[in-house]
Amino acid sequence: MSEPVSGKPTKGEPMIKVENLWYKYPRTKKYVLEDISFTVEKGEFVALMGANGAGKTTLCQCLNGVIPNSQGGKVKGRVVVGGLDTQETPISKLAQKVGMVLEDPETQLFTTKVKNEVAFGPENLAIDPDEIMKRIAWALKVVRLEGYEERPPTALSGGQKQRLAIAAALAMKPEIMVLDEPTSQLDPIGTLEVFSVIQDLKEEYGMTIVMATHKSEEIAQFADKVLMLHEGRLVKFAPPREVFQDLELMKLTWTHLPQISELILFLRNNGISLKDFAILKDEGVAMVKEALAGKAGRVAS
């Protein structure tokens, strides 16, 4: 990236503030979000988790103003992103603050060439053409689509389309990125690459990230916090380690634990209690090694 998104990051400044948010879609009776309140600080990466239908996509749309600006429905409470109240700010202005990657990339892509897709956002911000070219090259490299500049997006595979949608959002260099299951169609290394790019953006430029995802192993490794939704309500907002240890909550929300955490639980149920819980592969492996070495020690003596 050639320039910071918005000056130096200052940690601890709230970038997203949601206060007592209720929302229901037009023509429905039930609220799909009920009394949600939370804040996200500048430079934080929050993973949005919950079963299908818990309200993740709806909450994502509230954060970039699609709700209520173009969706309608009934909103109670307040959503403030980067200092802008989403109910009072036009979506065109919000789009400069908040980059959005939709769940289904096909609904987002519309140009005839990959490079035009990426250029569209920056062009609309009237950014200098040289800078736009740099951003295209950078964003396509990040998502492993170098060499695809002239291809029509329709000729890309499902996963490549998803990468392109991410590149198009990155090229805007927004202060806040909201991503709705951006890696659902990506190969395993592609998934890791997206998470590590997000890590870089967060650390180097203080970008604030909210991502709806089911990928608990990557969440354990990269996210600062997990916001767990269940039937439209916020049921937990805490670091991944704390969330994944709450087994009652995991059961209630049908959350898939990292496999290493499942291994610790399997061993516990089979009479091998390790000293701690693990959410990362390496820490779990180290604990098991220690237990195996302890056994070897006992046998030797």
Add this chain to the structure above:
Amino acid sequence: MKESRVKSEQRERQVPAGGSEYAIEINNLTFTYPGGFTALKEINLKVKRNEFVGIIGQNGAGKSTLLKNITGLLKPTKGDVIVVGVNTKDSTVADLATRVGFVLQNPDRQLFAPTVEEEVSFGPKNLKLPADEIKQRVQEALGYVGLLEQKDAFPPALSKGDRAKVVIASVLAMRPEVIILDEPTTGQDFRGCHQIMGIASRFHEAGHTVLVVTHHMALVTEYTQRTIVLCNGTVLMDGETREVFSHPEMLRQTFIVPPQITQAGTDLKEALMAARRGWTPRTVLTVKELGEDIVAAMKP
């Protein structure tokens, strides 16, 4: 073939004439898109009846193109694809649909009817079957996926997991020999993933052939016996799932890493061998397998 089980599952069906040992035979398949991009290069594959096969590979490796060639949506540029004894070149998509059922990645691209029942009866109706036969097939298919009670529901109003199940039911109502699932768990939560794979497993146990394309490696290692790895339009590896996942360096060429538990098993291999002499730990595919190996190694 587990014929007795097929019958017990009330999925009595005709074994297609010819009775070839293979559900799918692919000989020297090359496929080039109209723009000139060659997505598959001289693919040779044989899938026996009643196999449960995972197909993996990087984005753009050619997985979806391969599936479309098997279902007859695309016809080979060169070579042949033979599905349950019929060459796709000599067959129509409609005819092939009774042999091979295709569950698309996004259920919403496939659903169109106002009720679940109508959605599922659409295929059998097109086969011009008698009304009571259609009714029976719909009942059977909805029972199979556990959606009998939702038969009057409006499909878009169902949860994502249930929408995927409607699509699977509509495919099963055609009583295909083979089902192909293209990234069936994309965007599904944990419960949805296992429900869908559970349905595929039951279909397999009833004697049928299942092919699943996915990026979800933990599902491949948990459910399949054989894995085919595609890379840039060619077959990079093809073998028993355990064997394929014993070669992480090869998988990396096509941007795949084994599931976390398999990696943890590799990291623990030496420690496990030291704790239990004279034993070479296997490549583990599931949490349970690694857990059992550790429990065994911890025994005095």
